[in-house]
Amino acid sequence: MKPVLTSAAFAALVCLTTPVMAADKAYTSAYGDFLVGRLAAAQGDTETAARALMAAADADPANAALRERAFLAAVLSGDMSFARSHIPTNGGRLSRTVAAQVQAIALIREGKGKAAAAIIEASQKAGAGDRATLLLKPLSYAAARQWDNAIDPTLESQLSAGTTPNRDRLVLFLQAANQARLLEMKGRHAEAEAIFKVICQPGPASVLFGPYYGAFLEGRGRKDEARKLYTDILGVSEDRLVRQRLEGLDAKDYRKPKSPDVRLILADSLFLSGTLYASEQQSEMALATLRLAQYAAPETAAATPTLDRTRLLAGQVLMRMKDMQAAQTEWASIEPDSPFYREAQVRAAWSLKEAGDLDGAEALFTELSTADPKDIGLTVERARLLWQKDDTAGALKLIEAYQAAYGDADFGWETWFTVAVLYQASGDWDKAKAAAQKGLTLQPDSSELLNLLGYGLIERKENVTEGMTMIRKALEKTPRSGAIMDSLGWGYYQQGQYVEALEWIEKAIAAEPADPEITDHLGDVYHKLGRTIEARYQWARVLTLEADDKQKAAVQAKLDTVTVPEAKAVAEAETAPTAKPKIPVKTPAKTRK
Structure with a gap:
């Protein structure tokens, strides 16, 4: 578990920063908050670090370096209101780039697309060439209704050429997905579908962009084509939103998905960009991009799945950054009716387990397993927790009760491995050996x-x-x-x-x-x-x-x-x-x- 910022630590910092003269009060207050922020950041407590650094910046507004630190901390914590009101004036390239993105998204939220486009243009001229800036540029033009600038007529030919490096090609595919959705907004369906067909060829890209094409097909009344696309995607990778769309096709209350708007497209593309940063182990860039995605998302029911998916990944990134408390907050914000609720709760339980809170983890897994008793994965997690608590008999009782109720057809090799370990620990080698052999038939x-x-x-x-x-x-x-x-x-x-x-x-x-x-x-x-x-x-x-x-x-x-x-x-x-x-x-x- 990460260290906590104790009262003793605060007391030590207060002693270090106690003013000798009244005239020094503002400076020492700012310095004290700065030290608290640095200490909290070192401990992985992004929220405390952000609050302390923001307080320090307010106490010493002339300190440009402090203002820049506070701005970046505010972005990472998701406090875009503070970030927007404390834009660094002479910061480094990173802070200037992120500042332009925060300002542009804020203006798009206010319906000031033209001003947003001008800011992104200026940022790009100053050297910003990151993913978020490239994605924001056409979308800010779309928000300004400057469609000639928003739509790139050469994009389809760039896709067909296939000469860009892999990393740049990922950005190109993100841009293409956004353009296809913008064309859909404009009613230019043939052009949109031409792009969708290129980026949704069978393979990894179809998992990322196929759901957008599926929604497009549904919107055109082509449910059978959407069904096949969703089924193909799920054959490659499980996606809760795709599963939900597939199951909803035959529902009595079925409704076609609405056409996307600029803010939803922006939030979706920033989420995917954050996913790429996370896969590249760039945790701070991933978290900053995910915070921008949350900020961009519209306040509509249609945007809730995007927000929940972003919260889920933000929690994972925060765990990588050793900030369990902030991760738990992200996961707790996902409501029970969300398709991501169960996964968020499972991740929350795992994080408690990793932190040594076995009782807390067991309570969460028990709650989830009670709601879904046929899920063997939840039963196995409960058994593993009991094992860690030296209750091998209790762990075996859970597994055996599941087998009695539902059989073992759903057991994967990892489950059989767990069963073998438990029987071995209980001293029943014959059953342990049998379980291991069953596991090897599935995974030799x-x-x-x-x-x-x-x-x-x-x-x-x-x-x-x-x-x-x-x-x-x-x-x-x-x-x-x-x-x-x-x-x-x-x-x-x-x-x-x-x-x-x-x-x-x-x-x-x-x-x-x-x-x-x-x-x-x-x-x-x-x-x-x-x-x-x-x-x-x-x-x-x-x-x-x-x-x-x-x-x-x-x-x-x-x-x-x-x-x-x-x-x-x-x-x-x-x-x-x-x-x-x-x-x-x-x-x-x-x-x-």
Whole structure:
């Protein structure tokens, strides 16, 4: 969990900034707020940082650098009212570019498209060439009803040429999608469809822009074509809005979607631009662009899905920026009737889990699972939470109750992996093995399942040769996994090949130096090689790591038995239960055995 700005921290800052003379009051107040803002920003608290920096800027209006910081902080927090009233006058290129975008969107909201277009033109002449500026330019002309400037007659030929670099081509496709929708607004349907057909060819682009074409087809009364398009999109990627449109085609209260307006087109395109920034790991640019999308969206019911989709992604970006509180606020703003509500709640629960609030996460997942008891994913998440809380029996009870009620036809390989881990932890190896084998029928190359099953066969000396084959296959798929390296080393250990075992387990400990089970195994190998001092050192290290009680007891028994002067056999300790596997937060990719 991120650090919090405590009262002690505030007190320290106040002491640092207490004025010595009355004349210094304004300066020290501004400086104090500035320090609070810097501290909050360092802790990932964008909201507190923004409030403090904005207060500092108001207290010291002549400070241009502070004004610029406060402006950018306001944009990231979504306070466009403050941002617009504190436009930096001599800021850097980034702040000048974003300032022009904020001003232009504000003017479009006020119906002053001509003034918005002038600002974007000036920004572009000053060197702004980012995605948001390129997307804003024709839309600001459209808002000004200057259609000759808004519509680029060369755009279709640029699309057909296909000579632009991939990154520029993405921007070109965004511009093309906007132009097709503007042409639809103007009633120039043939021209709009010509562009839609180019950008909605089967492939990734159809997932992004196909929904706009589908709405266009519906608007023309061509429901069957829209249905096929939506079905094709869902065959590539699940999209809640597309699913909703597809299911709504046959509803009794079906209504054609309305033609888009400039602000909705702008909000949609800024959202997609923010998505690209997020995929490029440019978190601050992604968040700023998503805030602009929220600001641009019209206050209409038609814009609600766009807003909710933007809030969902903004929450994800804020989590990447380590601001869980702001992320939770974004997700909480999505209403229960939204198609994005469930996903927002799931992400909120995941974030609580990652922050260590297992009870809060469990409450959210339980609420969601109660509302949708047939969703195996929600049941598995609840089971994983109980596992993390050391309630293996409770986790298995949930899974078994689901199987009794609904069967296991919906189980994917990850679910079977979770089931295998739980049965292994409960001591029922036969059921664990059966679950792992079922998972492998669905995903034969799963390194997680191969490692779990292979290690189990090796550890129990049930079939060491087969287990080693599985482990080698798993290592081919995930060559940097310390857990799998350790499994291979342990296979050599069980066969008495201690030199080979040492090679792999030392590689494993280099990859995962704080893993208690690998550390324990390293001690065992050192012991077999007669390196007793090193063995005792590794076993002692296990007691300082996050090992469970059984593993600590087994290690302590080794330390009590094996002394430096007289090394004795530790067969009992070597056959002690191993550490329980770890179930990951979202996928089993990082799981130990």
